[in-house]
Amino acid sequence: MSVANDRKSAAREQLLLTGSKLFFANGFHAIGVDRIAGEAGVTKMTLYKHYPSKDHLIVAILERSSEMYWAWFEETVEGEAEPRGQLLALFQAIASQHSKSPQSSFCLYQSAAVEYPFPDHMVNQAVSRHKQSIVRRLESLCRQAEFRSPEVLSRQLFVLMEGFCMTARLIGPGAPPAEIVQAAMTLIEAYGK
Numbered sequence: 001m002s003v004a005n006d007r008k009s010a011a012r013e014q015l016l017l018t019g020s021k022l023f024f025a026n027g028f029h030a031i032g033v034d035r036i037a038g039e040a041g042v043t044k045m046t047l048y049k050h051y052p053s054k055d056h057l058i059v060a061i062l063e064r065s066s067e068m069y070w071a072w073f074e075e076t077v078e079g080e081a082e083p084r085g086q087l088l089a090l091f092q093a094i095a096s097q098h099s100k101s102p103q104s105s106f107c108l109y110q111s112a113a114v115e116y117p118f119p120d121h122m123v124n125q126a127v128s129r130h131k132q133s134i135v136r137r138l139e140s141l142c143r144q145a146e147f148r149s150p151e152v153l154s155r156q157l158f159v160l161m162e163g164f165c166m167t168a169r170l171i172g173p174g175a176p177p178a179e180i181v182q183a184a185m186t187l188i189e190a191y192g193k
Contacts, residue, residue, distance in 0.1 A: 012050045014040045020061050024108060028058060028115045028123075055122055058112065062126040065108055069130070073137070083145035084188060087138070087157065091184035094161065095177035098168055107165040134158060147191040156187050 018040035022031045033054050037047045051057040076093040077086035109127045116123035135158045142150035142157075164180045 011040075011042050011046050014042065015047055015050060015057060016061055016064055019057050020065070020108075023058070023061065023111075024106065028112060033057075058123050059126045062109065062112060062123070062130065066130045066133070070133075077141075083141045084192075087141050087145070087188060088181070088184065091157075091160075091181050094164065095181050098164075098177040098180075106169055107162075110162070110165060110169075131158075131162075134161070142191070145192075147188070149191060153187060153191040157184060160184060160187065 015036065019031075019036050022036060022039065033044055033047055036054075036057070037044045040047070047057070051060060072093075073090070077089055080086040080089045109130055112123050113127045116127070118124055119128070135154055138157050139150050139154035142153045147153050160180065160183055164177075168177075
């Protein structure tokens with residue numbers, strides 16, 4: 001890779017990191033491209049060379065976040081041989097993360113969906129792709145575990161995950177993480193054989 005390409009990659013990476021930090025702290029609409037470029041240490045022209053608009057940058061951030069999420073997800077479930085154990089490990093990991101850092105329950109996707117509510121908007125579509133992929137992965141685990149109505153259970157587990165993220169965000173450190181594990185166990189037992 002040439003020096004010029006290295007600089008482009010470094011600028012792109014810096015824009016992703018800076019944008020993520022700013023959007024996480026302030027929301028999407030509150031932050032403009034001038035601030036992102038300034039804090040990333042690049043010109044606005046450089047930002048637009050990599051991302052034709054702020055919305056394109058947001059989508060790239062969401063896609064990067066999705067990659068990180070799936071790496072975490074697979075690492076979380078890989079220690080369990082059985083799909084049922086994998087589901088429980090997932091909810092235990094969510095609870096454990098929240099116990100260590102309540103900020104970890106913040107969902108950038110939920111924020112993006114609120115700020116970009118229209119289904120035909122590229123940001124909303126990126127959110128939808130990620131969230132639907134979670135439902136599909138949960139359904140795959142539910143089918144492998146041979147639960148009754150795996151499609152229903154997977155959607156209920158997804159609602160539980162999403163609800164916990166929002167509840168933890170609203171309540172803060174007082175949100176009891178053990179409740180998500182107990183609720184998941186109750187659902188899983190209800191659909192078990």
